[in-house]
Amino acid sequence: MKDIATKIKDLRNQIDNHNYRYYVMDNPIISDSEYDQIMRELEALEKHNENLITPDSPTQRVGAPPLKEFGTITHREPMLSLANAMSEEEIIAFYIRLEKVLKTQKDIELIGEPKLDGLGVELVYEDNMFVSGSTRGDGIVGENITQNLKTIKAIPLKLRTDLRETPSLLEVRGEVFISTSDFKKLNDTRIKNDLPEFANPRNAAAGSLRQLDSNITAERPLSIYCYEAGEVLGASFNTHLDFLSALKDWGFPVNPEIKLVKTPKKMVEYHKNLEL
Structure with missing residues (x-):
C-alpha cells in the first residue's frame, strides 16, 4: 500500500508541475497525449484505492x-x-x-x-x-x-x-x-x-x-x-x-x-x- 500511495503522490506532483508549466509559465515540456496518459494512470490507481483519494487530487476537478x-x-x-x-x-x-x-x-x-x-x-x-x-x-x-x-x-x-x-x-x-x-x-x-x-x-x-x-x-x-x-x-x-x-x-x-x-x-x- 505504501508503494501505491507513493506512486499516486508522484503522479499528482507530475500533473501539478505540468499544469504549472502550461498555464503559468507558458512552457510545456510534454504533449497533450502524454499528459492524458499520466492522468489516466492516476485515475486507475485511485479507482482501485479510493481510500487514498484526497480533495486536492487532479482527478477531483470534475464529477x-x-x-x-x-x-x-x-x-x-x-x-x-x-x-x-x-x-x-x-x-x-x-x-x-x-x-x-x-x-x-x-x-x-x-x-x-x-x-x-x-x-x-x-x-x-x-x-x-x-x-x-x-x-x-x-x-x-x-x-x-x-x-x-x-x-x-x-x-x-x-x-x-x-x-x-x-x-x-x-x-x-x-x-x-x-x-x-x-x-x-x-x-x-x-x-x-x-x-x-x-x-x-x-x-x-x-x-x-x-x-x-x-x-x-x-x-x-x-x-x-x-x-x-x-x-x-x-x-x-x-x-x-x-x-x-x-x-x-x-x-x-x-x-x-x-x-x-x-x-x-x-x-x-x-x-x-x-x-x-
Whole structure:
C-alpha cells in the first residue's frame, strides 16, 4: 500500500508541475497525449484505492453531483468595481490626484494591465488548500461556484510551496474568460451539434460558470488571470508587482502583458500599444 500511495503522490506532483508549466509559465515540456496518459494512470490507481483519494487530487476537478441552486459567500473584503478613464486628459488628472493624496512630486509607479471582459471571481485558500470560490456578485456577497471553479485546470487546488513561503489565508481575485480563438472553436462545435451559438465570449464565460452541473462547466474552454488580493494572513508584499510575482510562485496565471509604468505619458503609450 505504501508503494501505491507513493506512486499516486508522484503522479499528482507530475500533473501539478505540468499544469504549472502550461498555464503559468507558458512552457510545456510534454504533449497533450502524454499528459492524458499520466492522468489516466492516476485515475486507475485511485479507482482501485479510493481510500487514498484526497480533495486536492487532479482527478477531483470534475464529477461532483449537480446542484439544485447556488449558495452564497460573503467576501471578507469588498470586491470593488473599476472606474474608467476615457482619455489622455483623464489619465493625467488621475496622476495629479494621486500626487495630492500621496503628497509627492516624485514619479508614481503604477502597474498597467489589460482589462479582460469576463467574470470576476474570488478564490480562497486556507493552509494552502483551495476551499471556496465565488463570483463578485454585488461586491459584498457572491454566488458559491466552488465546484465549477475547480474544473478550471489553471486554478491550483493547492498552493505551490517550493518557491516561497505561503500564507495561512489567501484570497485571490481574478477574471475568468474565454479567449477569442477558443470562443470561435466553441461556437463552431455548437453549430456542428445544432446548438445555438453564444453571443460573445463574456456571456459564454459567465454562463459556463453559472451552470448547476459542473460537468458542463468542465467542457468549456475557461481561462483565468489573477491580479488582486482580498484578505491575506501570514504574508506581506512591498509592492503590487511583488504580489503578482508571489501569485506566479504559488501557481496562479498572471497576465503576461502586465507592465510597470512611471509616468502618465508611459501609461498612455502602454494603452495605445494594447490597442494595436
